[in-house]
Amino acid sequence: MNFINPIEILELENTDIAVIDNSIVKKAKRKLFADIDLSDNGHLDYKGLSLTKTDCEKVIDELENTNALEFYSHLVSNKLLNEFLVNGNERLFESFKQESIYKLPEFVKFISPYFSPKFDRAILKAFTDEDVERLRNILRTQVLISTADLNLAFKGLSIEIQNRLQKVDAITKDIKNEESDYSDEDIDEVIDLVKDLFPKELLNQLPPYFQSQINKIAASINFLQLAIWNEFGNSHVALNLLEHLLELNIESVSKPTFQKNYEIVKRKHIDQLEQEKFAPILKVWAETLLNLRTIHTKIEESKMKPKDALGTINSIPIEDLNKLESFADEIRISIAFMLRGISVSMWNVHHDIDTAIKTITKALSINLTSENKTKLNADFSKLKELKKKEMK
Numbered sequence: 132m133n134f135i136n137p138i139e140i141l142e143l144e145n146t147d148i149a150v151i152d153n154s155i156v157k158k159a160k161r162k163l164f165a166d167i168d169l170s171d172n173g174h175l176d177y178k179g180l181s182l183t184k185t186d187c188e189k190v191i192d193e194l195e196n197t198n199a200l201e202f203y204s205h206l207v208s209n210k211l212l213n214e215f216l217v218n219g220n221e222r223l224f225e226s227f228k229q230e231s232i233y234k235l236p237e238f239v240k241f242i243s244p245y246f247s248p249k250f251d252r253a254i255l256k257a258f259t260d261e262d263v264e265r266l267r268n269i270l271r272t273q274v275l276i277s278t279a280d281l282n283l284a285f286k287g288l289s290i291e292i293q294n295r296l297q298k299v300d301a302i303t304k305d306i307k308n309e310e311s312d313y314s315d316e317d318i319d320e321v322i323d324l325v326k327d328l329f330p331k332e333l334l335n336q337l338p339p340y341f342q343s344q345i346n347k348i349a350a351s352i353n354f355l356q357l358a359i360w361n362e363f364g365n366s367h368v369a370l371n372l373l374e375h376l377l378e379l380n381i382e383s384v385s386k387p388t389f390q391k392n393y394e395i396v397k398r399k400h401i402d403q404l405e406q407e408k409f410a411p412i413l414k415v416w417a418e419t420l421l422n423l424r425t426i427h428t429k430i431e432e433s434k435m436k437p438k439d440a441l442g443t444i445n446s447i448p449i450e451d452l453n454k455l456e457s458f459a460d461e462i463r464i465s466i467a468f469m470l471r472g473i474s475v476s477m478w479n480v481h482h483d484i485d486t487a488i489k490t491i492t493k494a495l496s497i498n499l500t501s502e503n504k505t506k507l508n509a510d511f512s513k514l515k516e517l518k519k520k521e522m523k
Contacts (some may be wrong), residue, residue, distance in 0.1 A: 132244060133180055133217075133245075134216035134217050134242075134245035134421055135177060135180070135182065135186065135187070135190045136190075136203050136206055136207060136213055136216075136217070137187075137191045137193060137194055137203060137206060137219070137479070138194075138203045138204060138207050139177070139192045139213075140163060140175060140177055140182070140187055140190075140191075141156065141158075141159035141163055141191065142159060142162075142163075143159055144156070144207050148200065148201065148204040151194070151200065153195075154244040156194055160187075160188075162190055163175070163179055163187060164184055164187075166184075167184055175187060176354075177217070178217045178218050179217075179218050180217065184232065184333050189259065198237055198241070199241070199273075199355070201357065202232075202237075202238055202241050202242070205232055205238075205271065207240075207434065209230070211223040211226065211488075212242075212275075213225075213314075215246070216242060216245045216246060216249070217250060219249040219252065219253070220323060221253055223267065223272065224253070224268040224271075224272065225268065227268065227271055227272050230272070230425075232399070233274050233275060236277075238280075239276070239277050239511070240277050242248065242275060242349055243275065243276055243277040243279070243281060244283075245277060246272075246275050246280075246284075246481075247276050247283040247284035248283060248284075250269070250272065250273070250276060250284045251284050251285065251286055251287045251288070252287065252464070253269050254266065254269050254270070254284075254285070254287075254288055254331070255271055255287035255288045255291060255499050258288055258291065259291065259335055261330055261333065263332050263333060263336070266333055266336055267336055267337040270336060270337075270338065273338060276467070281340055285340050285341070288337075288341075288346065289311065289341070292341070292344050292348070292365070293344070295328040295329065296347060296348060298328065299325065299328060299351050299355055300351055300354070302321065302324075302353045302355060302451055303351070303354050303358045306359060306362050307358045307361075307478040309362070311362075313363075313418050315363055315365070318359060318365055318368055319365070319367065319368050321359065321368060321372070322368055322371045322372065322375075325352060325355070325372055325375060325414065326375055329352070329375070329379070331346050331375065331378045331379055334348070334379055334380070335378075335380045342380075342382055345379055345380060345381065345382075346374075346381060346382065346383040346385070348379065349376050349381045349383060349385070349386075349389060350377055350383070350385060352372050352373075352375065352377060353372075353373070353385075353388075353389055353392065355367040355372060356368070356372040356373055356376075356392070356396070357369075357392075359372070360396065360399075366399045366400035366402075366403045367400060369396045369399075369400075370393070370396045370397055370400045370450035373389065373392060373393040374393070374395055377389060377393060378392065396495065403421045405458050406458065409455075409456075409458045409459070412455065412459070413458070413459065413462060416452065416459065416462045416466065417462065419447060419466065420462065420465055420469060422443065422468055423443075423444075423466065423469045423470065423471060423473065426440045426443060426444075426468065426473060427473045427476060428471050430473060430476045430477060430480060431476050431480060432480070433480060433481070435481040436481065436483075437477040437481050437484070437490075438486055440477075440486075440490075441486055441489060441490070444470065444473070444489075444490055444493055445489075445493070447466070447493070449493065449496045452466070452498075453496075453497065453498045453499060462509055463497050463498060463499060464499060464503060465489075466494075466497065467494045467495075467497045467499055467503065467507065468503075470491065470493055470494035471494050471506075471507055471510060473490050474487045474490040474491040474494065474514070475487070477490060477512070478514065478517070483516055484514060484518045484520075484521060485518075487514055488511070488514050488515065488518065491507065491511045491514060492511070494507055495507050495508065495511060516523055
């Protein structure tokens with residue numbers, strides 16, 4: 132739907148609105164139609180639009196309405212707004228100023244059907260260009276959109292956001308179905324993808340009309356990070372996605388859930404960082420554990436005598452193991468109970484009570500929780516009792 136200002140095509144810009152009556156309009160109309168008839172193509176060239184006499188007559192008839200005459204007259208003097216309504220020239224956004232007439236519901240209702248579709252194209256372009264400043268300037272003009280035309284004014288951007296949501300949801304679905312093209316090596320690329328699709332600086336400027344979609348964006352990102360954590364166990368990606376999600380202006384009952392997920396993933400991420408930091412140390416102790424497991428198997432199968440294993444057991448630097456921070460708690464427990472298992476086999480298979488006691492004593496020298504110490508002390512006590520019986 133094209134906007135045509137009849138006062139301009141009738142060349143009445145310099146005529147006082149108070150004197151414009153039916154006779155003046157008819158006279159200007161006759162001159163206009165004569166010019167159209169004499170033109171090369173039988174059309175009027177109006178700011179890039181090619182108008183027929185029917186186009187012109189229809190809008191000229193609107194001047195019979197007093198409000199329409201006043202509004203068209205104002206637009207003649209408001210050149211930037213008038214030009215935007217005609218051809219979408221965006222200079223309006225560069226120097227937009229509030230005017231008293233914009234507070235008239237009748238005026239807004241009058242221009243809104245022409246303003247809204249051009250506003251729609253402008254705001255969509257600013258969003259896709261990621262032009263924060265331009266988007267802000269464009270949104271200042273939304274006072275010229277009537278409530279009835281909001282869907283028209285925000286249609287293009289709303290569709291764009293919905294398409295982006297579908298793209299993220301498709302990635303989530305593929306990851307959950309183990310059909311994703313992403314792997315452990317490149318899953319971190321999802322962070323930049325999500326930030327590009329849902330730029331917080333732009334989304335947080337959008338009016339309440341988009342609140343529902345912003346809430347859906349947050350939910351979509353949350354489902355994505357859950358899928359990535361479950362499939363890849365990557366706390367770095369999950370944490371970054373949740374951080375981005377929480378920087379959006381969310382008004383949703385799910386927001387506490389998002390915040391709770393963030394705290395959980397943050398703790399997991401710290402744990403992962405510690406594991407990565409101490410991985411070389413843990414690898415050394417894991418090798419010790421493997422050696423002990425091999426010894427246990429050989430003793431169980433009578434392929435090694437208990438005393439032959441004692442040298443390896445005694446060489447374990449328990450002091451070094453005990454000096455390690457809490458990240459080594461699990462490996463300490465594993466080594467202690469592997470020694471306990473060897474001790475039991477030394478007695479059950481070989482009846483070597485002395486070596487079994489020395490081995491369980493080694494296990495007890497490891498820093499453990501009181502619960503685990505209690506279990507080992509119980510075994511130690513049984514072995515001591517067995518030795519007393521043997522000595523009788």
